[in-house]
Each structure stands twice: as structure tokens, then as C-alpha cells.
Amino acid sequence: MPSDTLLARISDYVNRPNPYPLYAELRAAGPVVRQADGSYLIGTYHDIAALLHDPRMSADPRSRSARAPSEETVKPPFLRLDDPEHHRLRTMAMRPFGPPHSPGRIDAMRGEIAHITRELIEALRDREQIDVVDDFAYPLPITVICRLMGVPREDESLFQGWTEALVASADIGPEEDTTERDKAAIKARQEMGRYLVDLAEQRRGRPTDDMLSAFINEPDPALQLSNEELADTTILLFIAGHETTVNLITNGVLTLLRQPRQLDRLRREPDLLPRAVEELLRYEPPVHMRERIPLVDIDHAGATIPKGTSVVLALASGSRDPKRFHEPDRFDPTRPDNEHFGFGSGIHLCYGAPLARIEAETALGALIPHLSTARLVQDPPPYRQNAMLRGPRHLPVHR
Template structure:
């Protein structure tokens, strides 16, 4: 089929369960110009180079034809900005999230994450069938990030509704009118931001051991987040910290159930779990593509000139299966060592919350393998979520042998 329809076919829900043949077709075509003027890149080395190229912008306002379908009521978070503003905001957020200023923030969550995981697994008791998504993978990361931010326990459920609407607003499915979906996502983002902003302001001058308190009380050499920047940064942490981890855990469990020999190996060699999670990030990444990149100048990619301002779509999941970079790329190898995957992106916009997602997934999968004696997939392929960007099962029903 024509290469200029690849994005339409990749984002078609009919291919959600297995987009990998289409990614192979994309790699054969190199850089594929689409009929809407966008350019798809699916080869590893070209994607990696573009992620490190300062001429490639993350700010969609630089597009020749700006996206005007949604009326944004909040400024973009730092992942939608370029340096130096991106660097400033990311640096201020990192003061409260990780090294060198708060090196123990993530490692200090190990016991808390383990307790949350154990409580969720206790809820499986007496059930012959469980939904790994609704009963485990979905509530785990939203609970963790709410605890990190300092959201009261009784308010945690409302974040699922907001998160669902925001993620649906990212869906780039061609041929569908995105206006209503994006409007609902914008309203949900605004509601979440207002809630988190008000919560942060209540902590100003009355700090506690959470990230919202740090945002409003800890001024470093680079200054301090403004109230509006606090809101947009907190929303980013919650959405990015939740949605990608849901898919990583669920895709991980699905992959292990499809590879029973790997599942049994991880049971007998639990020390392999960190390597296995890296392989899951390569093999079934939770973020399949980066659909909003823009060249600030004409850029040559694999012999093709991508004009300044053209939408550039980087297909991370395709790069992760590129045989020019990975040996046996379609083989799931839980002990793979040469594994510099693109599962968390690369360059200055590499995933901010990657250490937390890794820790949650390692603890979660280890616990599931330990407590589920003989898990069996009820349906394969399972029902997938609508989004082609944040790809993962909407439900993952398994029958279990015991807890």
C-alpha cells in the first residue's frame, strides 16, 4: 500500500493490537511523507539523532499550520517548550523530584509502593477472574503520584476521570473530528490544574513532605515556580506519571503471559526483573510515538528534506524494533543487555518520571508473578485503549490459580 497512508493505517484502531507489521513497512520506506504534509520517521538511528537535534522543536506553535482545534486555557507544560524555558522549568521541577537536590525521593517510595501493591493484590482474594487494568495497573500509579504530590486520599478517585479525558484529547486519529474530544481534555486539564494549584497554595508557608509543598516553599538558585507554572507542572507529573506506567505494567503482564518461559525464568531469577523491564520498554513501549515535533529549519533525514515547520512524527516503537540497531528485534529477551531503547525517549526531553515508572513496574510485576500461581489470559488479543500514542490494553482479564 502507499507509504503516504501509513499514519492513517497505524492510527486506525483496527491495527491497535498489532501495529508492528506497519512499523516494518515504515522502516522499509525510510522517511514517509504523509498526504497531510506530515513526515513519519521509524528508524532507530534517525529518531535518536532527531531527539538530540536542537533544530527540532517540541513547541507546536512553530508549525507552519498551527493546531487551532483546541482553545488552550493553560500554558503548555515544559515538555511542550524548547530550551532555555524548558531547561529552566524542568530544572525547577527536578529539585523536588530527584538528584542531586532530593536524591532519596524515589527510592524512599519503595516501601510505600510495595504496600499499595500488596493492598491491591489482597483485593484479588476469592476472585477467579481479575482485570489487571482496573483492579491493579490503573489504581497503582495514580495512587503513587497522588501520594508524591500530597493529594488527600479521599480526593484520589477524581483524578481518574480527569486523566481519561486529558489522554483522550491527545488522540491524533485521522478522519475524526477532534474538537469535542480536545475541548473535554482542555476542560479536564483546567479542572485538575485548579485543584492542584489551590492545594499547593494551602501548603505555602506550611510545608509538608510532598512535592507540591516543595514547589511553593523551596526556592533554589534558579528561582521558584510561579503559581501557574506549579499548576501546569503538577498536571504534567500526574498525567505522565500515571498513563505511561499503567501501559508499562499492563503491556508487561500481557507480554509475560504470552511468553510463559520468560515468566517462569523471572520467577526463578527475580534479580533479572530490572533487565526485563528495560526489555518491555523496548518490546512493547507504553508511548508508541511522539506526534508533535517541528523542524525550525529544513532538515535532511535519511536523504529526505523535511521542510521547516512541517509536522514531524517520531515512531519510537518502530525504532525499538529496528534490526539495524537490535539483534532479533522481534524476540522478547528478558535478559537482553545491549538495550539502549527509546521507550522513554532520549535527549533533553527524555521522560522526567522514568525512575519512578521503572521502580513501580519492577515491584508490580514481581508481586504479580509471586502471587498469581497459574495465570491464564482470558482473551488474546485483549481490548485495547483508543489512543495510538499511549498504547495498552483497556482491559486485561486473567484467570488465576491462586493468591
């Protein structure tokens, strides 16, 4: 098939269970592959790394020459902004989250994460069949991020519909009519933003030990978020704080059930688990693609990429590039030098990575002893529609 249809084929739901042969086709087609819709697709490791670190490449969708109507009026979250605005908002968001201002917050969550995990495992003890997504991989990270932010337990269920609408709007693919999807995302963002700002306001002058309280009670005027920035930042933290972790845990269980020898090895050698999580982030990553837009015409690898053009970086392809990784299609929990793209790279490297790693290690460490007699009810399982944030929608397992 022609290489200019690769993005369309990767985005096609029929290829969601296994896009990796298409990524191999992409790498063979060349470092820079122009698509029929005018975008460019990059799938080789070193070229992805170079462009992620190139200051001429913008993360801001408003830099595109052709923009959706909603992108004209809606300011993106800081994940999709460029410096210096990106650096300003990221720094402010980091203050109550991690080093250097809050160095112990995430590490202090280990005990609570382990407790939530044990509760979920216990609830599944007598069931012959479970859905790893609905019964475990979704409730764990959404509970953790709600506790971290300070959302009351009785309100946790509100976030599923909001986050699903927002994640759907962030998908990458060939041009299509996204009007209804964009409307649903705008409505979800408004409702979720109002909820979080109102909840934060309840803590103004009455601080509690959570991130919403830390944001609203920041004493330095130069570091205070406006209501709009507070809404955008906390929404981003919710999406990034649970959506990718759901996929990481679910992909991890699926991979181990498909590879019983490695599952048995991790059961016998639990100290390998941190390295196994890194390998899962390379081998079956939760995030498959990111978009960048040139701010000027860029000459790269013998091709000229015009200013304002959509450039899709296939991170999952780069993490399986045989020019960078030995036997990249083999899952190896002892793999050395594993500098994958599981959390991106460059100035937009995911700053929630430490929390995601703790959750994945805790979750898989608790599940592995219970998977010795488990078998997949359906393989491949049904996947989510989203090609960018790829993972099973359900993972039924018989125990």
C-alpha cells in the first residue's frame, strides 16, 4: 500500500489491536513520510528525538495553518503550549506536586496507593471472571488522582464522562468532521473546570493537604493561577494523571498473560518489576503519537516540512526502532539502556511520570500473584477508539 495512507491506516480502528506492522512499514518508508492529507509522519527513533528537542517545533495547535474552529478560541493546556508560557504554567503546576518545592508529596502516596490496590484486589477475590479495566485499572488511578487533588469520594464518579469526552477530542488522525466531538469536549471542559475551581475556592483561607488547596492558597501573587489557568491546569492533571496509567496497567496485564514465561519470572523475581514497567512503557506504551507544528520551514532528513504543517511523531514506532533497540519486538524485562518515549521527551516530558511508575509497579506487583491460572477471555480484547492513547476498553480475564 502507498506510504501516504499510513496515518489513515494506523488510525483505522481495525488496526488498533496491532499497529506495529504499520510502524515497521513507516520506518522503512523513510524518516519523513508525507501523508495524503498534507501532514507528515515520523516513525524513526533518532528523528523523533531530534524534533521533540527542536525549538522550532511548536506543540501549540494554534500554530497550524489549518485550524479547527474551536482551536481559534480555546487556549490549550500547558501541555500544548510553547515556552515561555509553557515553562511558566508548568513551573506553577509543579510546585505542589514534586521537587524542589514539594519533594515528598508523591513518595508519601505509596502507602495510600498500596492500600487502595489491596482494597480493589480484595473485592475481586471470589470472582471467577473480572474486567481488568473496569474492576481495577480504571478505579485505581482515578481514586489516586482524586485523593491527590482533594476531590471528595462521593464525587469521583463525575469524572469518567468528562475525561472520556476530553480524551476523544485529543485524538490524532486524518482530517474528519470533528464538530460534535469538539462540542462535547468544550462542554466537558467547562463543567469540569467549574467544578474544580469551585472546590478549590471552598479551601481558600482554609488549607487542607491536597493540591487544589495548595493552588488556591499560594501566597506569592506572582505564582498564583487565575481561575482560567487553575481550571486548565487541574483538568490536565486529571487527564494525564489517570488516563495513561489505565492503559499502562491494562497493557501490562495483557502483555504478561500473553507471555507466561515472563509472568512466571516476575512472580519469582519481583525485584525486576521496576525494569519491567520501563519495558512495558517501551513495548506497549499508553501514548502512541504526539503532534508538533513547525514555526518556520524546516529541512530535516532531506525533506522540507513547511511552516504550519501538522507533524505526527509516532512515539510507539520510535520505541520499537531496531536501529535503537536490540530485538525491539521482544518483551525483555531486563532490557538495558531503555530510553523509551513512553513519557515523551524534551521540555514536554511528562512530569507525572514518577506517580505513574509507582501506580504501575504497585498494581502489577499486587496482580501478578493472582494471574498464575488466569486466561484471557478474548484476545485481542476490544480496544478504545483513540489511536493516540491506545489501550483496551475492556480486558475480560477468567481466573
